[in-house]
Amino acid sequence: MLNTNKLGYWYTHEEDYLFKDVDLTFNAGHSYAIVGQSGSGKTTLVSLLAGLDKPKSGSIELKGKDLNKIGLTTYRRHDVAIVFQAYNLFTYMSATENLMTAMAITESKHKGDKTYAQDMLRKLGLTDDQMKKNVQKLSGGQQQRVAIARTMVCDAPLVVADEPTGNLDETNTNEVIALFQKIAHEQGKCVIIVTHEPDVAKQCDGVIRLAKREFTWEKQPA
Numbered sequence: 001m002l003n004t005n006k007l008g009y010w011y012t013h014e015e016d017y018l019f020k021d022v023d024l025t026f027n028a029g030h031s032y033a034i035v036g037q038s039g040s041g042k043t044t045l046v047s048l049l050a051g052l053d054k055p056k057s058g059s060i061e062l063k064g065k066d067l068n069k070i071g072l073t074t075y076r077r078h079d080v081a082i083v084f085q086a087y088n089l090f091t092y093m094s095a096t097e098n099l100m101t102a103m104a105i106t107e108s109k110h111k112g113d114k115t116y117a118q119d120m121l122r123k124l125g126l127t128d129d130q131m132k133k134n135v136q137k138l139s140g141g142q143q144q145r146v147a148i149a150r151t152m153v154c155d156a157p158l159v160v161a162d163e164p165t166g167n168l169d170e171t172n173t174n175e176v177i178a179l180f181q182k183i184a185h186e187q188g189k190c191v192i193i194v195t196h197e198p199d200v201a202k203q204c205d206g207v208i209r210l211a212k213r214e215f216t217w218e219k220q221p222a
């Protein structure tokens with residue numbers, strides 16, 4: 001699905017690189033955790049994988065095609081769905097409206113289908129009353145569920161999440177991770193999650209650790 005070829009990144013000088021010559025492969029139908037100490041470059045890596053920034057060296061390919069050839073705007077609109085710690089929902093809209101907007105922007109095949117959006121929110125545990133409310137009136141766990149539902153109604157084959165459980169308690173964390181597993185195993189998407197939490201990493205099919213400027217596989221999907 002997605003692979004990096006000799007990927008490298010640095011912010012100021014090349015000699016202060018965060019990582020270099022990184023070759024990683026991410027497959028459809030699996031979830032992956034990216035772990036490593038604070039400041040090691042995890043967020044930077046997923047920003048590149050999500051097409052939010054360009055590599056300084058090497059390249060990233062989706063199904064064998066360089067992201068630069070696809071075009072980062074097209075890639076972000078059609079191929080990747082992003083979940084942030086801070087939810088990044090449209091705060092002046094309801095949960096249903098957030099999903100409807102995402103489907104419209106990404107040209108999802110379910111564009112305009114309100115029942116589909118509501119069914120997805122229901123599946124993720126939101127009540128009819130909650131999905132009509134302005135999202136700011138929902139709890140953190142409920143807002144993160146809306147953000148995840150948003151990735152599920154879009155057709156993007158790739159889901160990238162940066163600390164998606166950072167603001168959640170243990171129960172909500174477990175539920176959110178179970179949802180990511182469903183997205184990978186039942187919808188056949190490729191899910192990549194940056195996390196500080198060992199319990200979250202443990203539940204993913206693959207674990208990649210960034211240390212000493214190198215990414216290494218701690219666990220590879222079966």
Ligand SMILES: Nc1ncnc2c1ncn2[C@@H]1O[C@H](COP(=O)(O)OP(=O)(O)OP(=O)(O)O)[C@@H](O)[C@H]1O
Nearest residue numbers: 011012018036037038039040041042043044045196
């Ligand atoms: N825009 C920027 N300009 C310069 N340096 C930056 C910028 N963004 C991040 N950095 C530096 O790059 C390094 C890697 O940052 P990054 O956020 O990718 O790490 P991380 O592993 O995700 O950290 P954390 O676990 O704390 O979120 C850090 O030392 C950070 O200070």
